[in-house]
Amino acid sequence: MLTFVGLGLYDLGDISVKGLECVKCADAVFLEAYTSRLMGTDVPAMEAFFEKEVRVLAREDVEQNPREILDCAAKGRVVVLTGGDPMVSTTHADLRLRAAAAGIExxxxxxxxxxxxxxxLSGLQNYRFGKSCSVPFPAKGWFPTAPVETIAANLALNLHTLVYLDIQKDRYMRIPEAITILEEMAQKRGIEPPDLYVxxxxxxxxHPAVAAGTGAKLKETDFGPPLHILAVPAELHPMEREYLEMFAGL
Structure with a gap:
């Protein structure tokens, strides 16, 4: 049996009662920690809270060679912990497909x-979001522009964009850095950069931090520690604008 258990957004208080009971009864517990992370806790705290050993998975352990997970799940009750909701990431959907193909419930x-x-937190209406995108840390000889193209395509359809920011082993992209990168992408593609960010x-x-404004304003805003995320709004509905004015300093 393989169960994907979402940990929620920030700390161990976010897990559901059902999820906690499942972890407590598991024979083996794995943590996928590369697509998202809970900044309000760490692995030792998880092990103390769950009273279980928590084995941390690297990307290759899930995407390339999940044999250890599947072998354990074929013999007993296995939990894979994920930040947020488990099936937001296609990585986890792929692992579930592999397990089902192997006859594992x-x-x-x-x-x-x-x-x-x-x-x-922003008041941006969820049904008005288009395709999301991710901003990666640039590397030598590699500077993709797909994120700003996605934003431009969504704006042309009057849709908001959720922009995920890169997470690496000990490095977390911050909002000011992401905006600078998006502006450089826009310049490279000859696209007007967004005039409003959240x-x-x-x-x-x-104590989450929420701020709305121009790129210049948000690059000067101190959002504090990670994790950070961006949204690029399309044309605002009056209620969205009022919400941003009330709770995000627009």
Whole structure:
């Protein structure tokens, strides 16, 4: 049996009662920690809270060689913990497909997701979001422009864009850096950069940071520690504008 358990957004208080009971009863517990991370806790705290060993998975352990996970799940009850909601990432959907193909029963215990939290914190209506994108850290000889092209395509359809920011082993992209990168992408592609952004930091914590404004304004805003995420709004509905004025300093 393989169960995907969402941890929610920020710390161990976000896991559901159902998810906690599942972890407590598991024979083996794995943590996928490269697509998202809970900044309000760490692995030792998880092990103390769950009273279980938590084995941390690298990208290749899930995407290329998940044999250890599948072998354990074929023999007993296995939990794969994920930040946010388990099936937001296609990586987890692929692992579930592999398990099902191997005859292993699977299930999902959902949790809060950044995709819904952004709507709640910003007031941007969830049904008005188009395709999302991710801004990666540039590397030598590699500077993709697909994110700004996605934003431009959404804006042409009057749709908001959720912009995920890169997470590496010990490096987290911040909102000002992401905006600078997007502006450089826009210049490279000959596209007008967005004139309005909404930046959100530490969604799910007791003190999230939310600010809306121009790129110049948000690059000067101190959002504090990660994780950070961006939204690029399309034309604002009057209620969206009022919400941003009230809660995000627009």
């Amino acid at each position: 699977t299930s999902i215990i959902h949790a809060s997701s950044i995709s819904s939290a952004v709507s709640g 930046g959100i930091a530490r969604a799910g914590s007791d």
